Amino acid sequence: MEKKFLDLGGKVFYGAKAEKVRIEDGKATGVAFADGREVTADHIVSCADGYYTLKVLLDDKYTPDEYRNLFDHPERYHTFTSALVFMGVDADIQNEFRAFEIRRDAPVFQSGVSEDCVQLVAYGFDKKLEPAGKSVFACYYGADYDFWNALYADREKYEAEKTKLAEDAAAVLVRRFPEAEGKIEAVDVVTPMTYKRYCNAWRGAWMSWVRDGKDVPQYHPGVFPGLENFIMAGMWTLPPGGLPGAAASGRFAAQRLCMQNGMEFRTE
DSSP states (O other): OHHHHHHTTOOOOTTOOEEEEEEETTEEEEEEETTSOEEEOSOEEEOSOHHHIIIIITTTSSOOHHHHHHHHOTTTSOEEOEEEEEEEESSOOOOSOSEEEEEEEEEEEETTEEEEEEEEEEOTTSGGGSOTTOEEEEEEEEOOHHHHHHHHTSHHHHHHHHHHHHHHHHHHHHHHOGGGTTOEEEEEEEOHHHHHHHHOOGGGOSEEEOOOSTTSOSOOOSOBTTBBSEEEOSGGGSTTOHHHHHHHHHHHHHHHHHHHTTOOOOOO
C-alpha cells in the first residue's frame, strides 16, 4: 500500500503528529503538526481516531449531535477493547483450527472483567507470521478501559497486572498444547493503553460502537455542514468498525473526492 502511494507521487511523514486542521472561511486548508510544520492541501481526509479528529483536530466545532452523544456517554454506548498476550513458542505445533474457546473451571477476574472463558488464537494459518519450527499464539481477554487507565497511573501495578495476564496465558496455552511447556520464548502483552499509546485510540478501542440501538449510526459520510474540503474516514464512520469498515470508508472518501472534482474513480 505504501509503495503504491509513493509510486503515485504521495509523500509520507512518519512520526508526525497532526495537531490542528487549519480552516479559513469554512474551508479546510491545511494541517498543523506538533513539530511546528504546516502542510497546505486542497482537500484533507482524516483517518485518525474519530474522537481526536472531531474534538481536537477540529476543535469540537463541527461535531454532529449524534457523535457528541456517543462520545459523551461511554458508559451507555459500548466500544470494543481487549487485552492480548502474544506468545512465541520454540516448537512447531500443528493444529487444524485457528481459534479455540477455552472454558475455565470457574470465572476469573482479570483485565477488569470477570470471564469464564478465554480465546486462544493460533497464527499458523499464515506461515509468514511464524519462523520455521516455531509457533505463534495469542490469548484474547475482555477488558475494561477504566480499569487499565487507572492502573496506568501506577506503573508497578500496571506491569504486575500484565505479568499476571502473561502467566495466565501461558497456563492456558500449555493446558491446550502440553508440548508448549517450557518452550515459550517470547511474550508481548497488549492492553487498552497500548492501543491508546500507539494508535491514539479513544478508550483503547479497536472497533467502534456496538450497533444495538437507533443512537448508533449505520454510516456517516464524514462530511460536516459548514466545513468544505474535509472528510473524516475510518472505523468511526462505519460502526461497529474494525479493519474492514476502516478500509471501506477510505474507499468511500476517495470516491467522494472524485465526485467533487469531476474525476472518474479508478482502482488502478
